[in-house]
Structures are given as structure tokens and as C-alpha cells.
Amino acid sequence: MSRILKFTRFSVRDLIVTAAPTILLIVAVCAVAYLLVDPAPPRKVSLSIGQENSAYENIGKRYAAAMRKHGIAVTLQPSLGSQENLLRLNRGETDIAFVQSGSTDQAEAERKGLISLGSLFTEPLWLFLREDKDVSQLTQLRGMKINLGPEGSGVPRLFRQVLDVNGVEPAELQIGMLENTPATVELLEGRIDGLVFSSAPDAPLVQMLLQTPGIRLFDFAQAEAYTRRLPFLSHVVLPRGIVDLGRDLPSKDYQLIAPTATLVAREDLHPALIDLFVQAASNIHGGAGWFQQQGQFPSARYTEIPVAPEAAKFYKDGAPFLQRYMNFWLANFLDRMWVLVVAFGALLLPLSRVLPPLYVWRIRSRVYRWYGQLRTVEQALDEAPADARRAVYAEQLERLNEIEEWVNQISIPLSFAEDVYGLRSHINFVRQRILNRMEASAESA
Template structure:
């Protein structure tokens, strides 16, 4: 039975041996395509945030915790604010950053390779002043000491634009450049008359100043007019009692003007990380807040920077299908498998045409290699016919033919190639007949009497 099983219609072992190099080549090329054409997303991201005790810093910590769940390490880079964050992006020191609307324009962002992942929240312009300062119009700021913060933030540029539409020149008041925390201390001890923040209300300093006796918030009663003059601003209302309902803080509605905070990335940031960051933004900023309804943010609106394709797709269709049911890395792996599919499609068709001929050649080579030995026997037979001792040579050749036939009988090939095997055995027998004929002829000549 074991001998019968050797003769099958198909040889799996030979097919595997034949196809193995081709399969290995395809696998190697697919791996190269997987690594080079669509590399795996990095596991580290540098996020430029803002000053100490700022809303940017607080939100940066939330992004750090959110992305850590998917194995992404987020390094937070404290900065002065939007202007410095933009510079960090342009020099490659940061991959992602919080940037305030109005800090750049569409043409400049496109030219510099920046892309928006969406607007995250409004950043009202908070003008806090000492209660003793009687200011109801920005034109009354002339001659006062107002801190706008360092030039690396977006506030000085923003507030100068606000002053300009009021006809107030920056040199008509004393402008300070203290960072947020020292500026608050200066306001509390009376060193300055007021300070300007542009931040989300989550900032600890904002929360503190809204509840500090002797400090008042400026009411932008002309907020709607500002939004017409400066299109990157929106009109928001701080509702009465939102800080503390029990103490009725604040005691009235305050109208504020607000740019929006945008999550900006370098254009070469891996698409999978863009998707992950936008999903994190939806979790962090999607709730209702002081100035936003539930799911109002994040949004592709309110940004002058072109929105990344992956981010726009998320805002339109939601998370990628696979990431709704799988972990980030597993979903990303299957999502990138299309590279393998394309590579396989390009390689399998041409290479598959090579395997069948190689398989046939491998099977037939088991038989054809014995024809070389058979040809040697024929050459020795021809030589013996003209030279040497035919009887001795023929006897040796018959022995070699018997050995050759015995080895050929041990060859295992599929039944579909049996004709080749039987052809070889017929040819061995044909040569044997020639040897026997020569042996008989030589014996006959030896038997004839010599004259």
C-alpha cells in the first residue's frame, strides 16, 4: 500500500518545494511594502501646550491620558502660547499644538505645511480689572497699565487688533508682558490696572479671578459688532450664575468676544495618529460647557487653517468602521492591509504563471537525469564495438543497466507523469537489447571456426 500511495495524481511536496521560493519572495516584498509604503504610526507625539495654569496645559494633560490608553506617549511641551506653538510646529520641535484662531492665515498655513484637526473650544477674551477702575469702554483704557502677556502668546496680537478697531493705539496705554501667574499676582497687589487672558474657562486662573472680591470682568457689550469687524471672533455669553449658582456668580450676563482654540498638526503627521487625536478631541471637548452645547465641539469650522482629510472624514462619518469595534492598533493593522492586498495582486498573477512550468520541470527532471547515464552506456557500447573486448564490456554494461533500471523503478512521480517514467524504462530496455544483440553477435563470431 505504501508503494501505491507514492504514485498519486499530484505531488504536494513537490508543489511546496517549487512554490516556496516564489511564496518567500512575495512575502518579503509584501513586508517591504507594508513597512515602506504605509509605515506603522509612531508611538510618540510631541504636543505644544501653553503657560503654567493655562487651559492649554490642562487640556494637554487630558490628551496625554487619553492617548496613553492606546499606547501612544504624549510629551507635553509648555510654551508661552499660540505664536510660540506655531514656531515649534514649523521647526519640527512639536508634532501637534494648540493654536488660537487669527494667529495665521490660510495661504500661510498651506505654504508652511500645517493642517487643522478641528476647532476645540472657544477662548473668550477675558479682561479682568480692579473694581476701583471705572471702565465701560475700551477707549477708557488710555493711560492704564494693562498686561497682555509675552509676545510668544496670541493675546498681544489679538488685543492690539481689538484696540485698533476702537481707535486706540498701543502706545496710549502701558502694556505689560508678564506671564499669566505673575500677572495675576500683580493685579491682586495693585501693580497693574488690568490683565487680558484669552483662554477657556477651565483655566484655574480664570476660575479664581471670577470668584475673587475686588476683581471685575469687562463686559463687551458691543460683542456682535466685533465679530463683524474681526471675522475670526465669535460672540459668546457668560450666563449669570454659571460660576456659582448659590452665590449668584456672576450677578449678570457678560458678553464676551472669543477666538477658538484649534488643534494644529504638521502635514506629515501619520494619518492614523490624526484619526486618534480627533477621536480624543471628541471625547475631551464634546460635552456641554459654559459656552458650548453638547457635541458642538470639536468642529471643522472656525479655523482658517485647512482641515486634514482624515479629520474632515471623521466629522462627516464618525470614527473609522474598524475602530468602532477593535483596539486602535488592531484596527490600524487591518486598515493598512490594503497595501498587502495591492502588493499581492501585483505579484501573484505574473509569478503564478512561473510555478506550473517549474513544477513540471521538477517532476520530469527526476526522470530525465537518468538519460545521461543511459547515454553513457550507449557511448561505451559504441566504443566497445570498435575497440576493446566486447564480451567483457557488454557484461559490465548489462550489469549497469540492471542497476539503472532498479533505481528508476524506485522513482516516485505523480501518475500524470507516468508516461515519462515508462518511456525511460522502454529506452533502458532498448539499450539492453542492443547490448544483448552485440553480445550474441560476438559469441557467434567466436563460435565460427578460424581458417
């Protein structure tokens, strides 16, 4: 029974031996292709945000939560603001950062190897003054104590540009450099006259100051003119009653000027992380807000920094195809492994046509090689000298019996049994020829 089972089994060993060179070739090609594709994205990334209680800090936490869902840890790095964030990017001390428009220019960004992942939202320039200060023009700030924040933020540079187009020199003001939280305390205590910072309207500090008695917001009545003089600024309107309709806060429309917050990275950031951060940006900033319509942000517009190709593709076509239907890591793996798939497919198709004939040839070669032995026997019969024919016939008959014994021990799949039985019939045919010749030789003697 064991011999029958062995005879009828599919020859896995022959298949493996036949396919081994092909498999090794495919593995070698795939290994080379794997070395050529991008590495997997890192599971840790750093994001430089802003000051305590700033919009950058709050939004940074939302990005960290979004990335955590995909198994990526985001380290939030507090900073003084946009300028410090830009400095960290240039030094390679952070991977991604929030940067205000107007903080750099296109030539400088390209030279430093920076890319934009898109504009996220407008963050108006807020100038809060004590209510007893009757100021309607920025020229009236001369001599006042105005806090612009530390130099690491983007506000000092921005507000100096605003003062410049008004013909006011910074030296004509008493400029403070406190961070926003202590500067707010100073404003409320009356030790400074005004406080300037740039932030999204949902920042806790903005919400608090808009509702604080004795503090009023400066109205940039010439906002449209500012946008013409400083193109990186936008004109936005704070609508009457937007803070509290019941209390009619604010009691009128306020004209404001606003740079745009941009998500900026180094150009060596992994493309998959760019895709993931842009998708997170779409979820976080895509809704309607005080100064934006549904779907207006994030956007490839409003930034002087070159937009990353992956981000531009997202704004045009949406999320990558695979990431719409499967886990990020699986989609990224398949996206990176397309070279392997192409290499494997290019080899598999032609080799799939070669392997079956090779397998058949290997099995049948066990049978066919014995035909060479039969041919040797027949040649010996034909070449036997007349005086030694009987001895040659007897010798070849013995050789034929040995061949038959070996053939009976051949292990071969059942589908090739016909070849074995054909060989055995041919052995019998040659044997009969030998017996006939032996009989003829005996009669002639």
C-alpha cells in the first residue's frame, strides 16, 4: 500500500527542485527592488507649536491626537512663535512647524529646503488697547507702551511692517517683549497701553479679551489698503455679535488684517507623513469658521513657501486611492511595494509558462534515460562478432534484466505511469529480440 501511495502522490520534491532556481531569482529581484523603494515612514515626529494658551498649542494637540490613531507619536515642542519655529526648521531641530505667512520669502524657503503642507487658517492681527486710549489710527500709538511679544514670535516682524507702511518708526513706541500671558496681566493691570499678537479667533486669550470690560479691539478701517501694500495679508471681518449674540459682543463689525498660518516641513519629511498630516489638516481646518467658508482651508494658496507635491496632489485629487479603503500602514506598504509587485509580476508570468514544462521534463527524464540503456543493448547485439554472439546475447539479456529491475523501482506520479509502462513494454520487446536471436543461433549451430 505504501508503494502504491508513493507511486500515486504528486511529486512535491520534484516541483520544489524544479522551481528552486526560479524562486531564488524572484527573491533576488524583489530584494533589489526593496532596497530601491522608500523606507517605511517613522513612527515619531516632532511638531513645533507656539506659546502657552495659543491657538498653535491647541491645534498642535489636535494633530497629535489625529496622528496617534495611526500609531504615530507626535512630540509637541513649545516655542515663542513663528520665527522660532522657522529657525528650528532651518536648523533641523524639528520636523514640522506652524509658520505665519510673511515670515520668509520663496527664495529663502527654497534655499533652506522648506516645503509647505498648505495654509491652515487666517490668524488676525489683534491689537487690544485699554478703553481709555482713543486710538483710530496707528500713528496715534506714538509714545504708548505696546507689547509685541518676544522676537521668536512672528508678530514683532509683522507689526513693524505694518508700522512702516503708516510711516511710524518702532523707536517712537515703547515696545514690550513679554509673552502673551504675562503681557495680558500687564494690560489688565494698566501697566501697558496695548497688546499685539496674532492668533486664531478660538484661542482662549482672544475669547477672554473680547469679553473683558475696559479692553477694546482696534478696528483696522483701512484693512483693504493693508492687503494691497502687504500681499501676504488678508482682509477679514469680525462680525457684530459673533462672540455673544445675546450681549451683542462685539457691538459692531471690526475690520482686521490677517496673515495665514501655514504648516511647514523640511523637504526630507517622508511623503507618507505629508499625506497623513494633510489629511489631518483637512479634518481639523476644513469646516466653516469666523473668517472662513466650508472647505476654504486647508489650501495650497496664501503661502510664499513652495507647496509639497504630495500636498498639492491631495488638494487637487483628494486622499491617495489606497488610503481611502484600508489602514494607513497597509496602504503605505502596498504603495511603497509597487516596485516589488511589478518585478514579481514581470517574472511570474513568463516563468509560470516555463515551470510546467520543466517539471514534466524532470519527471519524464527518469524514464527517458533508460531508453539510452536500451539503445546500448541493441547496439551491442548488432555489433556482436559471429564467433561470440551467444556470449554477447547472454550478457545483454542479463543487462536487460538489470535494467528492468531498476525501472520497476522508479518512483513517479500516477499521471506519468503511461511512460513507465511504455518503457517496460519496450524492454520486453528488446528481450524478445534477444531470445529470438539466441534461438536462431542455437538452430544454426
